[in-house]
Amino acid sequence: MVTAVVLAGGRGTRLRPFTLHRPKPLMPIVNKPLIDYVLDVLELSGVVSRVYVLCDYMGDALARYLRNSKRGAEVIPLTYKSLDTADAVRRVRSVIDGDFLVVMGDIVTNCDLGSMWETFEKKRGMAMIALKDADTPNHYGLTVVASDDRVVGFLEKPSSFELYLASITMKSIKSKYYYANLANAGIYALSYSVLDVLDDNPHLLDFGRHVFPYLLEEGYPIYGWYMGPYYWIDAGLPNTYLKANVDLLDNRAAPLKPRGSYSGGIWFSSYCTIHGSVLPPAAIGEIEAVGGEVVLGPYAVLGDWVSVREKAKVANSVLMESVNVGKGSFIENSIIGANAKIGDGAAVMYSIVEDGAVIPDGAKVFGKVVLAGSREESSVTTIELGARI
Numbered sequence: 258m259v260t261a262v263v264l265a266g267g268r269g270t271r272l273r274p275f276t277l278h279r280p281k282p283l284m285p286i287v288n289k290p291l292i293d294y295v296l297d298v299l300e301l302s303g304v305v306s307r308v309y310v311l312c313d314y315m316g317d318a319l320a321r322y323l324r325n326s327k328r329g330a331e332v333i334p335l336t337y338k339s340l341d342t343a344d345a346v347r348r349v350r351s352v353i354d355g356d357f358l359v360v361m362g363d364i365v366t367n368c369d370l371g372s373m374w375e376t377f378e379k380k381r382g383m384a385m386i387a388l389k390d391a392d393t394p395n396h397y398g399l400t401v402v403a404s405d406d407r408v409v410g411f412l413e414k415p416s417s418f419e420l421y422l423a424s425i426t427m428k429s430i431k432s433k434y435y436y437a438n439l440a441n442a443g444i445y446a447l448s449y450s451v452l453d454v455l456d457d458n459p460h461l462l463d464f465g466r467h468v469f470p471y472l473l474e475e476g477y478p479i480y481g482w483y484m485g486p487y488y489w490i491d492a493g494l495p496n497t498y499l500k501a502n503v504d505l506l507d508n509r510a511a512p513l514k515p516r517g518s519y520s521g522g523i524w525f526s527s528y529c530t531i532h533g534s535v536l537p538p539a540a541i542g543e544i545e546a547v548g549g550e551v552v553l554g555p556y557a558v559l560g561d562w563v564s565v566r567e568k569a570k571v572a573n574s575v576l577m578e579s580v581n582v583g584k585g586s587f588i589e590n591s592i593i594g595a596n597a598k599i600g601d602g603a604a605v606m607y608s609i610v611e612d613g614a615v616i617p618d619g620a621k622v623f624g625k626v627v628l629a630g631s632r633e634e635s636s637v638t639t640i641e642l643g644a645r646i
Contacts, residue, residue, distance in 0.1 A: 258304060259302075259304045259306065259374060260353055261308045263308060263310045264359065264360070265310050266311050266314055266362075267314060271493050272498060274611040274612070274626070274628060275577075275612065278595065278611075280316070280318055281493065282319055282363070286501050287524060288517065289516040291362070291365070292310070296328060297513050298366055298367060300328065300329050304371050308331065310323055310333070310334045310335070333352075335349055344463075347459075356448050358445065359445040359447060361443035361491075364444075364489065364490065365488070365490050365501050365504075367511065368442075368444070373385065373387060376482055382478035382479055383451060386441055386442075386445055386480070386482065387441075387443070387484055388441065388481045388483050391439065400412075400481055402439060411465075439483065445464060458471065488510040495609060499592060502556070506538035506556055506558070521537060523535055523537050523540065524540040524541070525540075526541065526543050526561065527544075529547075531553070532549040533550050533552060534553070538554070540558045541559050542578070543561040544559065548565060550568045551569050557571040560575075560577045560579075561578045563576050564579075564581045564582065565582040566582060566586075567585070568585045570586075570589075571587075572590075573590045574592065574593065577592075577597075580598075581597075583600045583601035583603060585601060586603045588605045589606045591609065592609050593610045594612035594613070594629075597615070597616075598615045600615070601618045603617065603620045603622070606624075608624060608625045611627060611628045611629045614627045615629075
């Protein structure tokens, strides 16, 4: 059986202000922490028996959650300070006893890791990189792969002109290589020998930017594994975080599933009576109170102990635990942090509301990041919330 290493120690700066209050792996996606979806796909692989989760930022909270979780695979949290992804793996070499998997802790995917591992064992390369189609190639580090799946080059977040030149080059040598918009999906199958390379080269800090290009230059065999139509998303941005919630409600990542019981397009964490309308798909946590004539959904995710007062409407939004939504208020295409308060008659659209922030009665908030305490609102343009989903 295989050991997997999950890299879950990042500071989650792209998801601030929410990650000021919780580590990114504990960000809830349809009322279930992000880290659980990572662990789910590892268990579903059928080949992973032990998982080391490497914690750092707010590591105590993440480690405590993992220790209290019950799973089929053995899950062991380890807290280490590291400089980047490869450096983190280098620091836990002592617990790795053979070829192993590395998975980033901020992705959601239902890809067949068992098939990837089987292919890796057949190829017997130094490394295998899971690859996905990139809709926006210049946002990713892209991979050039030969017809036998061997990696022959990398393009790190290329410009449009660089992509054009690469496509022309690949066509000119079509007998040997093919070129596609294949992005690094943050999942690696690695030979145990990689650890020797890391120890001998302490300047190699990140797998994508340093380790894989170095291995390629030194002539080590690296292979790509194309995941095809499987679902994959990096949930580390506000807009992709919101989209991940939508996609899980749409069952796009099956057999991964949210917390709770499913009925009529709605995920319920417990039995509850709602005096209003719930438009599927939606998810309802352990509800504190729901007033009459509310409209929840479509694509409304309500966390535990959320209170929604009379005639309020919530759609295309995530409300974390203990949010208080006032009478007649309206929330759309937004993320509302834990313990936030939305005043009576307020409207919040295309916005981010920090944990504990307060939206006054009757306020109209559009395209803003609303911060708690004495901090003022700031424009959402600095946090890439994205368009309607």
